[in-house]
Amino acid sequence: MEQFLQKIDSWQRNVFIFDFDGTLLNSEPCHFLSHKKVIEGLFPERTFTREDFQHFVGKRDVDIYQEISTWGKIDKEKAIKDKQKFSLQMLKKKDVKIFDYFHSITKLFPDAHYIIASNQDENTIRQVLKSKKIEDKFEKIYSMDTLKIKKDQFLKEVKSCTSFSPKEIVLFEDSISILALGKSLGMKSVGIKNDINKDLKFDCDLVIDCTKKDVLGKVNSVESMGLVDGPGIRYVVFLQGCMLRCKYCHNPETWEIDGKSELISAKKLVDKAEKFKAYYGEEGGMTFSGGEPLLQPQFLLECLKECKARGINTALDTAGVGFGDYDEILDYVDLVILDIKAVDKDEYKDLTGQPMDRFETFLAQAIKKKKRFWLRQVIVPGINDDEKHVKALKKFADGVPNVEKVELLPYKTIGVMKYKDLGIKYRLEGVPDMDEEKCDKLALLLK
Numbered sequence: 001m002e003q004f005l006q007k008i009d010s011w012q013r014n015v016f017i018f019d020f021d022g023t024l025l026n027s028e029p030c031h032f033l034s035h036k037k038v039i040e041g042l043f044p045e046r047t048f049t050r051e052d053f054q055h056f057v058g059k060r061d062v063d064i065y066q067e068i069s070t071w072g073k074i075d076k077e078k079a080i081k082d083k084q085k086f087s088l089q090m091l092k093k094k095d096v097k098i099f100d101y102f103h104s105i106t107k108l109f110p111d112a113h114y115i116i117a118s119n120q121d122e123n124t125i126r127q128v129l130k131s132k133k134i135e136d137k138f139e140k141i142y143s144m145d146t147l148k149i150k151k152d153q154f155l156k157e158v159k160s161c162t163s164f165s166p167k168e169i170v171l172f173e174d175s176i177s178i179l180a181l182g183k184s185l186g187m188k189s190v191g192i193k194n195d196i197n198k199d200l201k202f203d204c205d206l207v208i209d210c211t212k213k214d215v216l217g218k219v220n221s222v223e224s225m226g227l228v229d230g231p232g233i234r235y236v237v238f239l240q241g242c243m244l245r246c247k248y249c250h251n252p253e254t255w256e257i258d259g260k261s262e263l264i265s266a267k268k269l270v271d272k273a274e275k276f277k278a279y280y281g282e283e284g285g286m287t288f289s290g291g292e293p294l295l296q297p298q299f300l301l302e303c304l305k306e307c308k309a310r311g312i313n314t315a316l317d318t319a320g321v322g323f324g325d326y327d328e329i330l331d332y333v334d335l336v337i338l339d340i341k342a343v344d345k346d347e348y349k350d351l352t353g354q355p356m357d358r359f360e361t362f363l364a365q366a367i368k369k370k371k372r373f374w375l376r377q378v379i380v381p382g383i384n385d386d387e388k389h390v391k392a393l394k395k396f397a398d399g400v401p402n403v404e405k406v407e408l409l410p411y412k413t414i415g416v417m418k419y420k421d422l423g424i425k426y427r428l429e430g431v432p433d434m435d436e437e438k439c440d441k442l443a444l445l446l447k
């Protein structure tokens with residue numbers, strides 16, 4: 001986004017022309033769907049595919065239905081009215097959003113003139129803009145139908161249609177031919193890639209890919225100013241879901257992927273974290289913890305990408321037991337905080353309920369990627385609070401490159417009540433908190 005705005009900023013602009021169909025996220029599929037709905041209603045015996053509609057992109061309703069009338073007898077006027085009715089219904093839906101870039105542009109270039117040139121009728125456009133509370137952003141709305149000209153003519157005459165004498169006109173458009181025309185007329189052109197035109201070749205100054213949908217994830221909770229999960233001050237996100245069942249887990253409420261959690265988009269989550277960016281300093285940033293963050297790999301990846309795009313440092317607090325190929329995820333991780341449940345395979349299985357293979361796969365990939373590590377192990381009385389275990393951990397840690405820190409975390413009984421509430425049997429009943437002094441002494445063996 002930043003690069004995009006910089007590019008726009010480098011242009012001497014004072015008029016932006018938005019093709020309405022491309023201005024609203026998902027709006028193009030709305031038009032597509034509304035055409036589809038009308039046309040399928042008119043010809044119930046025919047089967048239509050996406051390709052059947054592809055060449056309608058950028059055309060006026062009146063032309064589309066003119067063409068369709070050659071397929072069979074139809075009431076053109078009624079078809080157009082129905083199409084507009086469906087289109088309006090869909091465009092007004094909450095999940096049809098205004099492009100984020102549009103908001104950014106209007107904020108950053110408050111003196112520019114924004115106009116809409118569309119094949120939609122003016123009333124539809126106004127109603128949608130009103131329902132989205134952005135009516136006032138657009139100085140003029142030109143409906144090609146009302147003007148009785150086509151968009152290509154409009155672009156040729158845009159200087160006379162607007163009362164401004166612009167330094168530069170920036171055209172946002174999804175039709176390849178209109179973009180080419182804009183370019184040939186000396187306008188800066190921004191192509192809007194959508195579901196219909198995504199396979200076509202764009203020849204314009206910039207392309208915005210709007211086929212990307214929001215990636216949603218399940219977040220159990222967040223801590224806005226965390227001090228222990230990574231360096232500096234951090235925004236820590238506890239993702240829902242974990243396939244391990246560690247005996248000492250104090251967050252059993254995060255286990256079930258369908259457990260109580262907030263469904264949120266990667267972008268929104270990082271927006272929240274970004275508000276605290278001033279506190280992060282050189283070292284701080286965002287930590288993805290859980291549950292197990294690798295259990296939602298797609299969401300995690302989107303979050304990490306968002307962080308990197310905004311210059312936010314990232315840490316992954318994980319037991320290394322998730323899904324997928326971690327390669328791309330690791331590209332966006334600055335620090336891996338790896339929870340070493342046990343270094344012995346049998347002990348690992350006994351403690352977590354799962355074999356060690358997934359952990360080993362993750363570790364191998366993180367090593368291959370030359371990641372920086374913090375290693376951690378929870379020390380539980382009677383389970384691993386002895387020299388033998390800590391020395392084995394040290395040996396293990398010595399075999400991992402780029403380890404900056406190995407920490408022993410004393411076991412605490414704080415989560416026991418949660419088990420009662422959730423009706424889950426607690427398997428370390430009667431085991432006391434780990435003595436912190438003893439834990440500190442054991443930590444000396446790591447030196």
Ligand code: SF4
Binds near residue numbers: 242243
């Ligand atoms: S990996 Fe973490 S969240 Fe999962 S069971 Fe173990 S302690 Fe709990």
